Amino acid sequence: xxxxxxxxxxxxxFILGSCNAQxxxxxxxxxxxxxxxxxxxxxLSADQINEKNVKEDSxxxxxFNAITAENIMKSMFVHPAKDKYDFTLSDKFVAYGKKNKMFxxxxxxxxxxxxxxxxxxxxxxxEMKAFMKDHITTxxxxxxxxxNSWDVVNxxxxxxxxxxxxxxxxxxxxxxxxxxxxxxxxxxxKVDLYYNDYNNEAPAKREGTIxxxxxxxxxxxxxxxxxxxxxxxxxxxxxxxxxxxxLAYSALGLKVAFTELDITVxxxxxxxxxxxxxxxxxxxxxxxxxxxxxxxxxQTKLAxxxxxxxxxxxxxxxxxxxxxxxxxxxxxxWLNDWPIKGRTNYPLLFDTKLKPKKAYYSVMQLKEVxx
Ligand code: G3I
Numbered sequence: 001x002x003x004x005x006x007x008x009x010x011x012x013x014f015i016l017g018s019c020n021a022q023x024x025x026x027x028x029x030x031x032x033x034x035x036x037x038x039x040x041x042x043x044l045s046a047d048q049i050n051e052k053n054v055k056e057d058s059x060x061x062x063x064f065n066a067i068t069a070e071n072i073m074k075s076m077f078v079h080p081a082k083d084k085y086d087f088t089l090s091d092k093f094v095a096y097g098k099k100n101k102m103f104x105x106x107x108x109x110x111x112x113x114x115x116x117x118x119x120x121x122x123x124x125x126x127e128m129k130a131f132m133k134d135h136i137t138t139x140x141x142x143x144x145x146x147x148n149s150w151d152v153v154n155x156x157x158x159x160x161x162x163x164x165x166x167x168x169x170x171x172x173x174x175x176x177x178x179x180x181x182x183x184x185x186x187x188x189x190k191v192d193l194y195y196n197d198y199n200n201e202a203p204a205k206r207e208g209t210i211x212x213x214x215x216x217x218x219x220x221x222x223x224x225x226x227x228x229x230x231x232x233x234x235x236x237x238x239x240x241x242x243x244x245x246x247l248a249y250s251a252l253g254l255k256v257a258f259t260e261l262d263i264t265v266x267x268x269x270x271x272x273x274x275x276x277x278x279x280x281x282x283x284x285x286x287x288x289x290x291x292x293x294x295x296x297x298x299q300t301k302l303a304x305x306x307x308x309x310x311x312x313x314x315x316x317x318x319x320x321x322x323x324x325x326x327x328x329x330x331x332x333x334w335l336n337d338w339p340i341k342g343r344t345n346y347p348l349l350f351d352t353k354l355k356p357k358k359a360y361y362s363v364m365q366l367k368e369v370x371x
Contacts, residue, residue, distance in 0.1 A: 030349075030360075031065040033367040037317040039103045041066030041324030043260065045332055049093045056328060059354050066103035066322050068259070069093045070334075073107055074114040079135055082118055087142065094146050103322065105259075106143065108151035108196065109136050110180045112166035120167065128171040133183060140187035149192035149321075151227060151259070152184045153177055159199055161208025177212060181221030192321075196227030196259055201237050201245040210248065225255035225321060231335075232263050234298075234305050239312050246312075250319040258313070260326040262347035263305055264335050265290070265298050281340045288343040302346065303362035310363045329354055 030040045042064045049072065051057050060067075071077065072089040079085050097104035110132065122128050140150065156177060158164050168176045184193050195216075200209045213223050226249045228242075249256050266288070269281055281287045290298070313320055327333045331352035335345040349360040 028364070030063045030363065033364055034323075035065075037314060038320045039066035039322040039324075040064055041068060041103065041105065041322055042328050043068045043070040043107075043324065043326050044093065044096070044328070045070050046072050046089060048328065048332075049089055049096055051096070055354055059350065060328060061100050064102070064328075066105060066324060067093070067097050068105045068107045068324055070107075070327065071114070073139075074111065075119060075135070076114045076116040078139060079119075080116050082131075085138060090143075094143060098146065103149075104147050105322070105324070106139075106147045106150040107259075108154040109139065109184065110152060110156075110168060110176070111154035112164065112168065113155070115167070122167065122171065125171050128168065128176075129179075132168075132172075132176065132180060136180060136183040137187045140184050140191065144188040144191070147188075147191060149194055149225070149257075150184055151196040152180050152193045152223075154196045155198065156195075157197055157200070157205055157208045157212065159202070159205055161204040161206075161211070163208075163212075174215070175219070178216045178219035178221040181216050181223055182219075185222040192224040192255065193222055194225040194227045194255075194257065194259075195223055196229065198229040198231050198260075200226070201228050201230075201242050203241070203244075206245050206248060210252065213252065213254065223254065225257055227257045227259035229260040229326075230258045230262070231260060231326070232309075233268070234263060234265060234301055239308055242309070243312055243316070246316045246319055250316075255321040256316075256319050257322040257324070258320070259322070259324050261309075261323060262326045262333060262335060263302060265294065265302055265346050266335070266343055269339055282342060284340075287340055290346070291344045294346045298346075299358045303358040306349070306359040307362040307366060310366050314366060325349065 034040050040063070042060060044060070044067050047053065048056055048060065049069065069090065072093060078087060078090055094104055119131065122131055156164055156166065156169075163169050163174060172179070181193055184191070195209065195213055197205065197209060199205050209226060213226065216223055228245060246256050267286070269287065313323060325348055327348055329350040329352060330346050330348050333345055333347050335347050336343055349357055349363065351357055
């Protein structure tokens with residue numbers, strides 16, 4: 001009894017401490033601040049799925065409640081040979097999401113990029129049809145009831161809204177689009193099915209996306225949502241165009257997800273007048289202006305840009321299912337290597353040391369003031 005009395009104050013301090021910790025986690029994470037609005041997701045690298053870095057891992061659970069695999073579920077990794085699937089990493093990815101009670105998004109079933117070499121050899125329609133049936137049915141059935149939504153088709157359009165001349169279009173014609181959605185719905189009738197693309201908040205591609213989805217539906221395919229990748233810039237696209245897109249897609253009864261959000265702060269070779277895109281910009285100081293740190297003025301611009309984007313998202317939270325960042329922290333971003341290799345970009349809310357940036361606080365602050 002004496003012993004209990006002795007430890008009682010310590011015990012209450014511990015309980016109080018853990019309550020406070022719980023409370024502060026509730027109020028200070030993205031996922032908790034935006035709870036009830038939409039999921040806040042992140043893309044995970046293979047190392048993150050393998051829980052290689054303890055600090056990154058705890059940041060992921062603390063801040064995010066939805067996950068997408070940045071690469072490991074793409075065709076070349078899960079279906080490396082005609083008769084061979086490799087689900088080692090995708091199983092771990094799904095287990096990770098389940099363990100942490102996260103919304104799990106599948107990326108991606110039908111995409112012209114990151115195909116396995118054997119798929120690139122497919123020349124005729126019968127073989128392509130057989131591939132699609134086997135690929136979609138096998139993967140979607142395997143994760144039936146575990147994966148919450150799928151990018152069924154990714155990036156099937158050109159920027160002018162016409163259909164991209166991909167290996168799928170070339171071998172099957174445009175019926176491949178409806179077929180992909182039908183196969184996915186057949187394998188898991190309950191899972192949400194998305195069409196996902198970049199620049200589809202811009203007018204021409206938005207029109208193309210709407211036409212594509214209408215045609216898929218007319219042919220009997222089920223499309224539940226549209227993914228706007230949201231690889232954006234400081235100055236563009238405008239909030240008005242993004243808003244028009246949210247409204248136009250949701251008017252079709254589609255859920256709108258922002259699936260790969262990041263904002264580049266670096267110069268783009270395509271913006272340089274007369275610049276040859278094939279020119280080699282690697283190692284150019286002009287194209288990599290912030291190799292050591294981001295100046296405060298740009299840090300502030302990034303924070304303001306994120307704030308105006310999330311303000312819009314909150315305005316339309318009833319139409320938005322998920323907002324996913326394309327990576328956990330700046331060090332991991334694909335934008336350090338694209339469109340020029342080896343640059344230092346700052347597109348996300350956490351820096352390379354995993355510290356929240358000004359942009360993080362600007363997104364959080366929107367939930368502190370009354371909407
Ligand atoms: O796996 C190899 C590794 O063995 C090698 O050591 C390393 C050396 O560079 O390359 C690794 O492959 C890289 C792969 O990512 C995995 O890290 C490829 O070179 C690289 O090209 C590939 O880039 C990915 C890109 O898709 C491919 O198209 C990016 O990480 C990934 O962020 C990006 O994601 C896409 C979405 O899926 C679709 N929307 C656009 C988005 C950005 O491009």
